[in-house]
Amino acid sequence: MATVKDVAKEANVSIATVSRVINHSPKASKAAIQAVTAAMKKLGYRPNAAARALVSQSTQTMGILVGDVSDPFFGSMVKAIDTVATKQGKHLLIGNGYHSAKKERETIELLINQGCEALVIHSKSLTGQELIAFAEEIPGLVLINRFIPEIANRCVALDNLKGSYLATEYLIKNGHKQIGYICSNHDIEDTEQRKAGYLQALKDNNLPHSESHIEYGAPDEEGGELAMTNLLAKGLPLTAIATYNDYMAAGALSALEDNNIAVPAHMSIIGFDNGLIAKYLHPKLTTVRYPIQMMAEKAAMLSLTLANKEEQKAATMIFVPTLVKRLSVIPFSAN
């Protein structure tokens, strides 16, 4: 691999001059630029990023921790971050947490050790304590999809409760009174917040609420199918179901189809996330929009600003979900 030294020799100039033309310094003669450019091309010179990072104390790299890249939810997130990072000339180092505290911790450590000055972290398994510690160490660290009061200005999150409230309220407005809830069994904030939104909506509308209307499962298709099956087994007079997310809704749909219960004719269903699959389900799924791209963009920009030690004008970083009406919810009719 050719170095500046080689290029300098080839161009009959000093390494300083080479460095200048590489970095487009104004103080470089036309002649020098010509000669050096030619030499670089001839030798196939590539600046050594490590050496650069070492001397300039900056890797120009943004690190990102997601749950699992193969989930399109995280895919969208990465894409949005990539867009803003690329625009700013930053590279992307990526790691998966796979919902394990150990893995999340290791990945964050890794990203820090690799010298990422900007960090967008999606961590559900680490404690607030631990994340706060990381945040204090790395000025450019931003948390996405999580809110920790002590470092509120470093968090970009969603109002989960409101989302679930919105969904349940929509069912209620459609005349449904017996509404079940398919809940995640993962012990994270989102689970509690979304469940709370469902309960709150019932209360605010003077509808009875009972634990028997709630079933739990893994936050995926299988979990949703299982939960729906269990819900059906109870023989409750349900006419609508709110769910933790679109995957569970998909599972519920399967269970209902297997039991010859038509959706939405005999059962309305509403999801959460408005993920990729929502529009492919049958019927197309009415759901709650999780504006993850927008949030990811915001998080990335915030991270870059913070890493740059610039002032950041305070702005709301709690996003609010909105309803996406499709075909899986219709008004309740007694017949």
Next chain:
Amino acid sequence: MATVKDVAKEANVSIATVSRVINHSPKASKAAIQAVTAAMKKLGYRPNAAARALVSQSTQTMGILVGDVSDPFFGSMVKAIDTVATKQGKHLLIGNGYHSAKKERETIELLINQGCEALVIHSKSLTGQELIAFAEEIPGLVLINRFIPEIANRCVALDNLKGSYLATEYLIKNGHKQIGYICSNHDIEDTEQRKAGYLQALKDNNLPHSESHIEYGAPDEEGGELAMTNLLAKGLPLTAIATYNDYMAAGALSALEDNNIAVPAHMSIIGFDNGLIAKYLHPKLTTVRYPIQMMAEKAAMLSLTLANKEEQKAATMIFVPTLVKRLSVIPFSAN
């Protein structure tokens, strides 16, 4: 940021000793290990990756170029690569090509400049020439989902023709004789190969084949819907449709539903890829499995081996697709 020098001072040893305990060198006394470890902890020392990379001439980083991370197909690919990379202690630098030659080229250059010694590249827009040049420059560069004869041992690809042949043949075996094809309008190898597989299967079974049975669209849901609509407009007596991929199949499904044509009762449909959405479609989509995880693993391992300048035992790197039978294809019946 604390450096080895700081740690050395704190522990009352030389920087060499610090380096030794960091790298678990056998020649380091218990006492030294104790002292240095304590000092490192006290100072919150983190080894500087750039300095390390500079001196060791290795960044321990694997680069990967995908089309678009937000597509779960690429998500699965990245995940598989991440798994093998992590296991080998490599980090992941990622870039998106977004189906643009310019973007693909820039990203590859970027990954190389960042010092990735291993590279897994998914490029559909760059010419074979250009990719060959990159491959010659970087020993650890491996192409995925593309086959270039001149660098066959650097390619991990799928037998697209066979996949499409398999799909079409399956329809034929189910008694279908009037089979349409929904084709991509992207000008890449895959398009031609899959279309060729469809035509070949018809020929081999002495079935008539005609351009009128083929419609084109973008390789996504909208494109599939459009193509299906156009196909319907021709009034052909089709009883089955093979498609370029699952997304187009999903679009076709929508178009058919809008036109009250029941699937599979009155029209059988088969997809390609066995992507995430296949099992969520209604009816669940019969399709062709694209073993992308397996291929990505293979590509990552190959890349690492090559980057390590080890011998690589020749092995088949053209994967063969298989049928995934679900509910969107049933035997043809005249009524």
Next chain:
DNA sequence: CTGTTAGCGCGTTCAT
């Protein structure tokens, strides 16, 4: 077992 030292490739003074 430990310390001293050179140098990885590059950006950046400071002279000239």
Next chain:
DNA sequence: ATGAACGCGCTAACAG
């Protein structure tokens, strides 16, 4: 406008 020289943080001889 240009070049010589230093140092970024670390590893790897080498000498002790």
